[in-house]
Amino acid sequence: MSADLAPREPHSESAESGAPTLTTLVARAEELYRDYRLEAVRQWKARTGGLAVGYLPIYVPRELLAAQGVLPVGLMGGRDDLEIIKGDAYYQSYICHIPRSTIELGLNGSLDCLDGLLFPAICDVIRNLSGMWRMLFPGQLVRYLDVPQNFAPEIGGRFWRHELEALASDLAARGARPLEPEALRAAIAAYNVNRALVRALYALRREQPWKVPTSELYVVLRASLVLPVEESTAMLADYGRLVLAEEGRRPMDQARVLLSGSFCEQPPLGLIKTLERAGCYIVDDDFVQIHRYLRGDIPLAGDPLDNLVRAFLDDGIASPTRYIADGVKGEELRQRSRESAAEGVLFCAPSFCDPALLDQPMLVEAVERDAIPWTAFKYSENSGQFQVIREQAGTFADAIKLWSGA
Amino acid sequence: MSRVEPTPEPAPRGAHAAAAPGEAQKDSSQRRQKEMIARHYDRLAAAPETGEKSVYTFVPGNLTELLRSFDLLPVLPEINALQSGMRGKSADYIALAEKQGHSEDVCTYVKSDIGMLESGNVGPTGQRLPLPDLLLLSYTGCFTFLKWFELLREKYRCPVAMLHVPYQAEGKITPAMRGYVVDQLRGEVIPALERISGRRYDEDRLREQLRRSAQAEDDLVWVLQSARNVPSPIDAFFGAVYYVGPIFSAFRGTEDAVAYYRELRAEVAERLRAGKGPVTPDGEVERERYRVVVEGPPNWTSFRQFWKMFADEGAVAVASTYTKVGGVYDLGFRHDPERPLETLADYCLGCYTNLGLPTRIELLVRYLDEYRADGFLINSVKSCNSFSAGQLHILREVEKRSGKPGGFVESDLVDPRYFSAANIKNRLESYFQMLEQKRLGATA
Numbered sequence: 149m150s151a152d153l154a155p156r157e158p159h160s161e162s163a164e165s166g167a168p169t170l171t172t173l174v175a176r177a178e179e180l181y182r183d184y185r186l187e188a189v190r191q192w193k194a195r196t197g198g199l200a201v202g203y204l205p206i207y208v209p210r211e212l213l214a215a216q217g218v219l220p221v222g223l224m225g226g227r228d229d230l231e232i233i234k235g236d237a238y239y240q241s242y243i244c245h246i247p248r249s250t251i252e253l254g255l256n257g258s259l260d261c262l263d264g265l266l267f268p269a270i271c272d273v274i275r276n277l278s279g280m281w282r283m284l285f286p287g288q289l290v291r292y293l294d295v296p297q298n299f300a301p302e303i304g305g306r307f308w309r310h311e312l313e314a315l316a317s318d319l320a321a322r323g324a325r326p327l328e329p330e331a332l333r334a335a336i337a338a339y340n341v342n343r344a345l346v347r348a349l350y351a352l353r354r355e356q357p358w359k360v361p362t363s364e365l366y367v368v369l370r371a372s373l374v375l376p377v378e379e380s381t382a383m384l385a386d387y388g389r390l391v392l393a394e395e396g397r398r399p400m401d402q403a404r405v406l407l408s409g410s411f412c413e414q415p416p417l418g419l420i421k422t423l424e425r426a427g428c429y430i431v432d433d434d435f436v437q438i439h440r441y442l443r444g445d446i447p448l449a450g451d452p453l454d455n456l457v458r459a460f461l462d463d464g465i466a467s468p469t470r471y472i473a474d475g476v477k478g479e480e481l482r483q484r485s486r487e488s489a490a491e492g493v494l495f496c497a498p499s500f501c502d503p504a505l506l507d508q509p510m511l512v513e514a515v516e517r518d519a520i521p522w523t524a525f526k527y528s529e530n531s532g533q534f535q536v537i538r539e540q541a542g543t544f545a546d547a548i549k550l551w552s553g554a
Numbered sequence: 555m556s557r558v559e560p561t562p563e564p565a566p567r568g569a570h571a572a573a574a575p576g577e578a579q580k581d582s583s584q585r586r587q588k589e590m591i592a593r594h595y596d597r598l599a600a601a602p603e604t605g606e607k608s609v610y611t612f613v614p615g616n617l618t619e620l621l622r623s624f625d626l627l628p629v630l631p632e633i634n635a636l637q638s639g640m641r642g643k644s645a646d647y648i649a650l651a652e653k654q655g656h657s658e659d660v661c662t663y664v665k666s667d668i669g670m671l672e673s674g675n676v677g678p679t680g681q682r683l684p685l686p687d688l689l690l691l692s693y694t695g696c697f698t699f700l701k702w703f704e705l706l707r708e709k710y711r712c713p714v715a716m717l718h719v720p721y722q723a724e725g726k727i728t729p730a731m732r733g734y735v736v737d738q739l740r741g742e743v744i745p746a747l748e749r750i751s752g753r754r755y756d757e758d759r760l761r762e763q764l765r766r767s768a769q770a771e772d773d774l775v776w777v778l779q780s781a782r783n784v785p786s787p788i789d790a791f792f793g794a795v796y797y798v799g800p801i802f803s804a805f806r807g808t809e810d811a812v813a814y815y816r817e818l819r820a821e822v823a824e825r826l827r828a829g830k831g832p833v834t835p836d837g838e839v840e841r842e843r844y845r846v847v848v849e850g851p852p853n854w855t856s857f858r859q860f861w862k863m864f865a866d867e868g869a870v871a872v873a874s875t876y877t878k879v880g881g882v883y884d885l886g887f888r889h890d891p892e893r894p895l896e897t898l899a900d901y902c903l904g905c906y907t908n909l910g911l912p913t914r915i916e917l918l919v920r921y922l923d924e925y926r927a928d929g930f931l932i933n934s935v936k937s938c939n940s941f942s943a944g945q946l947h948i949l950r951e952v953e954k955r956s957g958k959p960g961g962f963v964e965s966d967l968v969d970p971r972y973f974s975a976a977n978i979k980n981r982l983e984s985y986f987q988m989l990e991q992k993r994l995g996a997t998a
Contacts, residue, residue, distance in 0.1 A: 283947070303741050306737070
């Protein structure tokens with residue numbers, strides 16, 4: 149486990165005497181997570197002169213952007229501290245919160261450092277937001293990324309490859325480097341390292357959740373969204389090394405829970421902390437899923453664009469936004485529950501989130517087949533009151549500790 | 555959408571002979587449609603005995619001609635859901651689905667359908683619907699479709715054929731998009747239909763269906779465009795949901811549909827010649843006061859009440875977007891028998907909710923102009939993010955570009971809890987008053 153957390157490539161920062169401590173690293177990550185104005189992106193642009201392109205959840209081929217010298221910037225809406233002034237005027241009360249905070253950030257200038265925005269096909273709200281964005285911000289490159297729901301290489305694969313080539317052309321037309329196979333291969337290699345570190349951190353959390361509090365890991369993953377892959381990799385590696393070396397963190401009598409449903413609009417950090425304080429070790433989750441959307445490494449041999457396409461087709465997770473053509477709905481959740489030794493499942497979805505909430509009855513049925521206890525609640529990214537959820541999660545954790553298994 | 559007697563039939567008055575109270579007088583086309591639907595549901599009910607196979611699918615992007623070319627019977631869960639709404643059954647169905655764990659936040663068509671299924675799967679004619687032999691997931695313009703059929707697959711344990719139709723985000727159909735759909739038709743959908751039906755794909759048979767589709771589409775477009783006249787002989791929203799029934803559902807490509815639209819066109823032509831306004835359930839609109847374009851689906855649980863709120867004010871819908879969800883024909887598209895699979899792909903790609911927001915806005919602005927409308931109204935339904943997300947932006951943009959005022963009301967498709975009659979009526983009345991004031995201001 150710990151070996152996996154050693155960086156595969158040497159990087160200078162952690163070897164220097166001024167390497168971060170756990171406290172400074174987490175503080176830096178939280179600073180990046182909280183920075184609506186994307187100062188890190190602005191600095192990167194000033195430093196490199198490159199393009200920065202934002203993307204919404206869940207999956208975009210970041211490798212392709214990086215290969216063209218473009219900084220991919222993950223956007224996940226706002227938080228409880230973002231005052232929505234204009235965004236609410238664009239949405240009815242029965243629509244989730246992430247599009248209104250995204251609009252708010254666009255209109256208040258926070259995202260004006262971005263040269264474009266990518267809207268992956270995950271639901272009708274994000275889809276329609278792409279059209280609004282096209283009208284509201286005509287100067288930006290706006291692309292709706294129609295990820296295929298057909299996973300046959302000769303059908304969906306051909307279409308997806310065409311989508312990626314079109315995206316690469318659009319980026320090049322905006323001044324990015326043309327897409328070259330070697331650069332793409334190098335970017336894939338860099339992201340393979342990055343994803344492997346995330347997988348290792350998730351594995352470490354499964355084994356020793358007291359070492360890796362989710363509220364901490366979460367901000368590190370969020371910070372990674374606005375950093376170039378090399379810096380993100382360094383941060384992840386440092387974080388892994390530092391938590392492993394941290395002696396003060398001891399196991400507590402908490403319930404091990406898997407959290408499902410929070411893959412797009414994210415809960416406020418306070419809610420994650422609330423769950424932990426309520427007696428839950430979150431041993432697996434759906435947060436910031438782009439880091440884990442592909443299960444394994446993308447092969448480096450052969451045509452790198454084909455490899456990128458095949459990775460999406462063959463190695464993508466069973467996201468609620470992805471049609472499960474073969475296999476059984478909820479099977480992956482059951483498998484994750486087993487692998488993480490979860491004692492319970494928290495269905496924790498944003499209000500009005502179609503993919504999560506329409507999926508939920510099928511997932512509930514799946515975990516019930518394994519007699520795994522579950523509970524469900526909803527949130528919004530700007531939820532400010534957690535008392536009810538704390539009581540619910542606390543009762544759930546207590547019930548697990550008192551009545552489950554042993 | 556299809557016409558099955560859930561509510562009192564429109565009762566024409568004026569030049570038509572007055573019907574006795576409670577008795578609806580039907581035009582010839584209405585009777586024909588009713589008979590078509592009854593025959594279809596009879597076949598469905600008898601399917602377990604006759605061995606006919608049924609395919610559940612969706613209205614947008616439906617492949618009726620293709621299914622019919624295999625002698626397969628289409629079943630459209632959306633239509634069952636809206637019929638449940640009109641027949642006052644959806645509330646119980648939704649409650650049952652929510653009791654089983656379906657969120658109050660999600661599409662009520664889905665929950666109504668699940669509730670109906672759990673209650674014995676009795677369709678709008680009171681007959682039991684057959685179990686699906688195949689779920690044809692035409693994933694066109696609505697993400698919820700994907701989840702809906704995943705849910706149904708869990709219940710029915712039957713095969714699913716997926717047809718992913720790319721979204722027209724940039725307002726055009728590219729060769730890659732068309733090719734992707736055609737590839738799926740050839741590689742996935744047709745083989746699935748062959749397996750279910752036991753028949754080989756017969757392209758000549760499909761061409762015949764498509765030829766008939768185009769004939770019916772010509773007549774439908776003529777009927778819808780008759781609303782360009784002042785006064786309009788039709789209501790292109792409430793009334794037109796009946797008109798689009800056959801072509802949006804199980805009948806496109808059939809001789810029945812051709813005959814229905816020919817007859818409907820003749821009837822509307824006669825109304826136009828006589829200078830008559832639209833027929834509503836409460837009689838004819840004798841004085842057209844306001845011409846409006848409507849964006850969004852109707853509310854089905856209070857459909858008649860909703861319509862009356864318009865008719866009482868002399869408001870006539872002269873164009874609507876809902877009547878384009880099963881195909882946008884008035885911009886020129888026709889099914890083309892010379893390119894059978896490509897034309898099916900173009901049809902699927904062109905359905906209204908598969909169009910990007912900028913295209914939807916352009917269409918509304920065009921309708922306002924071409925149909926000489928006074929303004930437009932958005933009925934924003936809670937259930938349908940495909941329609942609703944972005945409608946407030948549409949409202950502002952269309953107002954800005956057309957210079958015509960927009961109104962905004964909120965309801966739902968089939969959940970009666972979200973139809974607040976007093977609130978909606980109040981908003982509509984205020985809106986029509988605003989149109990009146992604007993008109994007075996213009997003439998002052």
